[in-house]
Amino acid sequence: MRSQRDIRRLSLFLLLAPFALWIVLLVALPQLGMLFLSLREKIAPRVYEYGFANYVSFAGEPIYWNTLLRTATMSLLVTALALVIGFPVAYYIAKIAGRRSRGALFLLILIPLWVSDLIRAFGWILLLRETGVVSSLLQWSGLVSGGIEFLYTDATVVVGLVYTVILFMIVPLVSTLDGMDEAMIEAGYNLGGNGFTVLRRIIIPYAMPGIVSGCIVTFMLTAGSYLTPILLGGKNSSWFTAQIYDQFITRYNWEAGATFGVLLLAFTSVVVWIGLKLSGQSLSTTVARS
């Protein structure tokens, strides 16, 4: 029996090793390194001072924190839109579509999931630019006389982002709604509820884990997205990740870039944490299930 327990011990440690290496070397240490770098200030070549100077200069520069605020509000807007647009679609797939079309619709939803952000943004560019499909069709139909540029506006960025992330909203919603017993809805109607009450008191509470999970992933993907705002919003889209890229690659100011990185991470973590607390969920009941 003793050797039996030793074997279990040994296998536990062998299995713990790759997990620990991964988490410590590729996740924890890099984040700490970034935090450390953000607290460092270069005052002369190879002379550094440690403190909050980078954060102070961030706070003193309205362009920087305006970009963060802008990214934040637009991400929240995109998340809300994705939920409002995606919920009826998820409900249809899970509850209204027939058994056979359900699988097909779900597959159709998944197909764009496997297409790179880059190709999706490229497709939108081809549709929306001044010489693009929509503009050409409008001219051809005689509705407008000259070409219309749809790109490089905030509305386009929002549409593009909703498009990019909405699948991550729909998939967890479908899997939660799928488990809901139809009898619950029937009961709601039988007890005298109208459509709206049934939606608010029965369907939405039931779908809450899916909603939270979808919102978290959607928000995080939006706030951290880079391609869609740059390609659809142009160079002046003032997206926070673009600022990070700018500091790191263009200006080679790693200390400032790391500061921005820490701020973005802190910000998204706080929003995710608030979302989990407000809904009483945890990461393993939401994100892990989707």
Place this chain on the structure above:
Amino acid sequence: MSARKSPSLMLIGYRLYIAAFFVFLAAPLVAAGTFAFNDSLFPSLPWQGFTLDWFFSATEPKLGMFHDRRLLSGLYYSFVIATCVSALSVFVGTCNAFLFVRHYFPGKNALYVVMILPLVIPGVILGIALLVLASTIANSLEQATGIELSFLRPGIVLVVLGQFSFIVTIASLVIVARLRKFDMAMEEAALNLGASRARVLATVTLPYLRPAMIAAGIVGFLVSFENFNTTLFLVGSEAPLTVIMYDRMVKVGSTPVLNAVSLVLMLGSGVLALVSILVQRDRSPS
């Protein structure tokens, strides 16, 4: 929902909404794919006729994707990176699955949450954080000893590690889900029949996990192939396909060769995704 009051009209409206949604979903993909066949130097209307030049033509200005050396080298590097990431992720993901499903240790639930965390860290942050750490180590090592570790500089190794750091979470979740459904009686039966532990693992447990491992591998491969955000900061001279395509896209004069590449990628990932779904569906009744 409130389809109940006047079912027909509400339902028709609802169906129209769903149809409109799918048009919205398909439109950019169709646009990206269709212009690959346009016999024009620009991926835009008017339609100039059908051509396969953007795939197979060997001469400028209509250099097809299969003759474009830079695109082909990008495809090659993407393939190498995705293969490494996928193999590593499946291996570590399987270890994680056994760790979290079969073992009990203090702090297990907290560590399970830690395992999921990389999925909620923005990809850009994973990229720059790894870049900062690797460069710091490389710089201090060079200053102290004069040894230059080139794999810590932006390049293929860092790209693989950066992508692996969050793809392994996806792989772990897929494999954990399958291992949880495993009936322990099957292992016990094999042990009672005299099989060694290693033999049980090789002939009973791992074959049971195989569909999930294949699916996790395919998903990991696809996610890696498409990744841009994390890769952008870690890329060296061996640029993968997404980075090369992005560089061409931000330049104004992009030709339909990008559409050809997009179409090939869409078809490739569509087939792979279908395989991963079929593999998972074909499971023994349990």
